[in-house]
Amino acid sequence: MLARRLIPCLDVDAGRVVKGVNFVDIIDAGDPVEAARRYGDAGADELTFLDITASSDDRDTILDIVEQVAAEVFIPLTVGGGIRSVADVRRLLNAGADKVGINTAAVHTPELVREASDYFGNQCIVVAIDAKSVHAEGEPPRFEIFTHGGRKATGIDAVEWAVKMADYGAGELLLTSMDRDGTKIGFNIELTRAVADAVDVPVIASGGVGNLQHLCAGVLDGHADAVLAASIFHFGEFTIQQAKLEMQKAGIEVRL
């Protein structure tokens, strides 16, 4: 049976892991290559790098990192952040990324998703969707897309957008509950399930994981195909192995 995937995510700024990764005996906590190697050895099913580099001067450092990671970590690598053109996608794929995450640019120019997917195949195009609950008390649940790290509302309905992006050629959706990100109170399950049930392509749930039960709930209640988390792994609260064993105990197929 296909295993549900567990994906640690690293935020990278100008070539350094933001906030650091607190593994026991790691030599350089800010080195994304070392962190990637550790997660590969620990049994992560994939890795995601989110490049949050603001300065355009430093933007190419992610390419060097991707090259180094691809040369020594042999699991799939997704890289997102700041992708604006087919040329950006090509550079990352050529450096060794397996999938490229398109976020804000997809909202502004959805055709980019179609173009990149036609050219490189939908297997390597991930559309990242940042969404928040916007419904008022007593109303049925409604979710809206936000850009710019959750600051800019777009008025676009998240479920309709997800269906449209899959139709445009996204091979996978990375769905982040912006109202949960960093809260450690768990995924927005309603949002996750609404999107996962509406599309044919796999959905990665992200945003809000604070414990291992949250990962299980993302799959069992949210119907996510994969679950992504950052801080619970980076700061050594839980290991990848512990997370997978907990998921297995909950009846979820995992790769051990």
Place this chain on the structure above:
Amino acid sequence: MSNTIAVIDYGMGNLRSVAKAIEHVAPKSNTQITSDPVVIAKADRVVFPGQGAARDCMKNLASHDLSEAVHSAFNNKPFLGICMGLQVLFEQSDENDGVACLGLVAGGVQRFKRLLHRPTDKVPHMGWNQVGQLQPHDLWQGINDHARFYFVHSYYVTPADNNWIAAHTDYLVPFTSAVARDNVFATQFHPEKSADSGLRLLQNFTQWDPQK
């Protein structure tokens, strides 16, 4: 002994991962990413990767003048097809409203159909799934039966001759996840992305002597 491994480059995506994984397990071999038929003809082993759509794969093979080189390597030397490099070996693919492929293996390529009673099984089939070995083979050495490998694909192959089937995997339907005969081995999964099991398979390939 020299061990030159040609990774065929016909403009279908990233080949660095494949080459790096081979270099990682066989540092003494000479791994070359190439679109030169002469280099491919001289190589001791050939890896035929591929991603993207069948139509583009066939178009690019033709425009790079590489169909002959693939054909010849397929008949003559240790040959490893990966993902689209497995699918285009067949006679035709249903992708892009039907594409004539290389026809080196009898059979076709079909799309996964989603099932109402398995709503969480999405297409593409993406992630780590179990590979059941259906024939003993040098390339399985040191790899557990039903070990997990990384897949990402929406289409799967159906060989006309069951003797080709080297492994099967269950997703929506039981499908052929690897084929093998004589000097040819080809996988639907990505050994270069499959951690230890995948690296072992690649290492086995770099040492494989089909004559033995």
